[in-house]
Amino acid sequence: MRKQNGKDDILRSLISHKGTFISGQELGQKLSISRVAVHKQIESLASMGFDIERKRKWGYRLVRIPNKPVSPLVKYEFEKIGIYDIDYHYFEEVESVQEIAIREARKKVADWTVFCASRQTGGRGRFERKWVSPYGGLWMSFVFSPEVYLNKAAAISVACAYFVAETLRNEYGLQAFVKWPNDVILNDKKIGGILVTSISEGELIVKAIVGIGLNVNFKPSLIGKAIFPATTILEETGKEFYLPGLLALILKKTKTEMKDMLKNTGKLKNAVEKILWKKGQEVTLRMPDDSFVSGRIKGLDEDCFLVLSTTSGEEKVLSGEFI
Secondary structure, X not given: OOOOOHHHHHHHHHHHOOOOOEOHHHHHHHHOOOHHHHHHHHHHHHXXXXXXXXXXXXXXXXXXXXXXXXXXXXXXXXXXXXXXXXXXXXXXXXXXXHHHHHHHHHOOOOXXXXXXXXXXXXXXXXXXXXXXXXXXXXXXXXXXXXXXXXXXHHHHHHHHHHHHHHHHHHHXXXXXXXXXXXEEEEOOEEEEEEEEEEEEXXXXXXXXXXXXXXXXXXXXXXXXXXXXXXXXXXXXXXXXXXXXXXXXXXXHHHHHHHXXXXXXXXXXXXXXXXXXXXXXXEEEEEOOOOOEEEEXXXXXXXXXXXXXXXXXXXXXXXXXXXX
């Protein structure tokens, strides 16, 4: 059931009026708050980037909404697609939403608590590499209880990359692929990545903190030098995407399918293999010990590790980087 929230309810009313004026008195009566309280919430929305026209005796009219994943807009998108049990927290700018999520997870924060920022100053990817996170991207982390053993840890990042790629495919018609183990690829260039931090008790993963970084509405020049060719959705499509809606769709798919996919990793394996980048092609990976392995990508095993066909037979890759 939806929680009452003055700011969210006012935004909902402004949107429902489709660009026409609604008086402060009517807003107050609808929401059972004073006109002063209405004014304060309007000012708060304006500070977030909402363009709201104010006209004496007419009231308020929503002129423009910001293309940022601010809480009122994201919660509105959640409601539109039937999500009511995600605890969403937005920041204009932070060092790292992943670090915030890890800290909160250790305090036993509820499952499906989501932290998102418009900009990160200290974002990071695999192997503690810097992840450039300017305005115009989706930078979010969420906490959930996977209830799987450590041997399934790789499946979590693979699953999340799959959920992002499938959302882009099904909802936006983009030919996105999963690059094992944790990247999302468009036109053979990286547009997103997954970072998973696990909290375990014995062999059981009790909490997973999943970071999702997606390059959306900015120019690739902001990324700078990258180990693997990187791009943005804007660069590849020429279109600006609505961030609150994209975020909501990714989270809906992730939340709806995560539990089933982790319980049945054979199902996950089969789904990912259909959009697995370079499947059937010859590749070379650098291993953690700086050795190299080459072969044709056969697919994934039941734990979602990469399987190569090499000159000496099949080889399972537990960790490595494409070169």
